[in-house]
Amino acid sequence: MHTEKRVRDSFFEQAGYCEKLGSTFMRDLLSGLGEGLDKSTETGKRVLEWSGGPEPKSDALALRLAGGLHALARSRIDDVLSGFYSAPERSAEPGFIHSVLAAIKDHDAKLVSWLQFAPQTNEVARASAIFAGLSVIADRFRMPLALHEMGCSGGLNLQCAEFGYRFAGQQFGNPDFALQLSPEWSGNAPPSQQFEVVSRQGCDLNPLSVSNPDHAAKLAAYLWPDQPARIARVEAAIEIAKASPPELERSDAADWVERKFVAGEGDGTTRVLYDTIAWNYFPQAVKGRISDHIEAIGAQASGTNPLCWLTFEFDEEDSGPFLKLRAWPMNGEVEVLASADPHVYSINWLLE
Numbered sequence: 001m002h003t004e005k006r007v008r009d010s011f012f013e014q015a016g017y018c019e020k021l022g023s024t025f026m027r028d029l030l031s032g033l034g035e036g037l038d039k040s041t042e043t044g045k046r047v048l049e050w051s052g053g054p055e056p057k058s059d060a061l062a063l064r065l066a067g068g069l070h071a072l073a074r075s076r077i078d079d080v081l082s083g084f085y086s087a088p089e090r091s092a093e094p095g096f097i098h099s100v101l102a103a104i105k106d107h108d109a110k111l112v113s114w115l116q117f118a119p120q121t122n123e124v125a126r127a128s129a130i131f132a133g134l135s136v137i138a139d140r141f142r143m144p145l146a147l148h149e150m151g152c153s154g155g156l157n158l159q160c161a162e163f164g165y166r167f168a169g170q171q172f173g174n175p176d177f178a179l180q181l182s183p184e185w186s187g188n189a190p191p192s193q194q195f196e197v198v199s200r201q202g203c204d205l206n207p208l209s210v211s212n213p214d215h216a217a218k219l220a221a222y223l224w225p226d227q228p229a230r231i232a233r234v235e236a237a238i239e240i241a242k243a244s245p246p247e248l249e250r251s252d253a254a255d256w257v258e259r260k261f262v263a264g265e266g267d268g269t270t271r272v273l274y275d276t277i278a279w280n281y282f283p284q285a286v287k288g289r290i291s292d293h294i295e296a297i298g299a300q301a302s303g304t305n306p307l308c309w310l311t312f313e314f315d316e317e318d319s320g321p322f323l324k325l326r327a328w329p330m331n332g333e334v335e336v337l338a339s340a341d342p343h344v345y346s347i348n349w350l351l352e
Contacts, residue, residue, distance in 0.1 A: 010054035025226040032097030068114030071221035088226035120153035127160035138195035151278025152202030155246035187349030203256035254289035298328030
């Protein structure tokens with residue numbers, strides 16, 4: 001397929017996903033860019049000549065540019081663009097895309113840098129899925145947990161054990177904490193087993209520090225202007241994380257996993273590896289190395305140093321996302337715990 005057509009089609013595809021997830025602003029923005037973006041700017045040229053896979057479940061090119069535009073609007077250095085973003089219902093106006101394209105021309109150097117990295121959407125609502133999965137792990141092994149997250153962005157979901165939750169009409173986690181999550185729930189409640197987290201570590205190719213104002217602004221910029229509740233959750237989680245930031249490392253995920261998970265280590269704790277809507281961004285070689293290493297270490301796990309791999313990801317056949325668990329020494333077979341939408345407005349618990 002011709003590169004430019006493939007890129008434009010990827011913007012239309014992403015616009016469709018955004019509409020399904022309730023964002024008419026993002027639908028209008030990305031479909032308008034798919035039609036109107038040209039090569040008169042360095043940003044437009046790089047986008048339309050993209051050498052990788054621009055699709056939503058590959059390089060997510062449309063969301064890279066959208067993040068840069070939202071950051072520009074939030075910075076208030078372009079009054080016209082900021083006006084549209086502060087009143088997102090105006091995306092239906094004829095002048096909206098014209099103003100976006102003008103902003104790309106006026107702020108080309110700022111925007112082109114946003115194309116370098118995959119979107120770092122540290123969606124805090126996904127903590128609900130991870131916490132529910134950790135509850136299953138804690139119930140089975142009854143040991144403190146050592147948490148490790150791949151593609152962790154700013155590490156906000158490494159705090160998931162500190163938040164409060166409402167699942168199936170029951171309270172989980174910390175009922176007095178500042179951040180409370182209550183997705184719509186169907187199915188049985190997860191186990192109510194309380195657990196201790198003894199360490200929180202994460203890796204990312206471009207980790208973001210909650211203590212850095214520019215990084216904190218970037219985390220908010222990847223969210224969508226017409227979904228303020230999502231932005232508010234991230235801003236609340238950032239403030240919470242500043243008090244006790246997780247340990248984050250700039251690293252390739254496979255290198256990091258191979259260093260962090262060593263046979264025979266972790267006696268008296270349950271080692272947990274997890275990832276949320278990050279796996280599809282990893283190259284195939286990286287995925288293969290991670291899978292091979294975890295299976296090898298899992299084969300040597302015991303009742304005193306169990307190993308778990310928890311994932312909240314889309315399936316290869318483009319369905320999901322699903323919350324899945326593999327646990328060793330419990331044979332490492334895949335268990336599907338739940339299904340949900342990518343922003344975790346609702347969870348369908350599947351475990352009996």
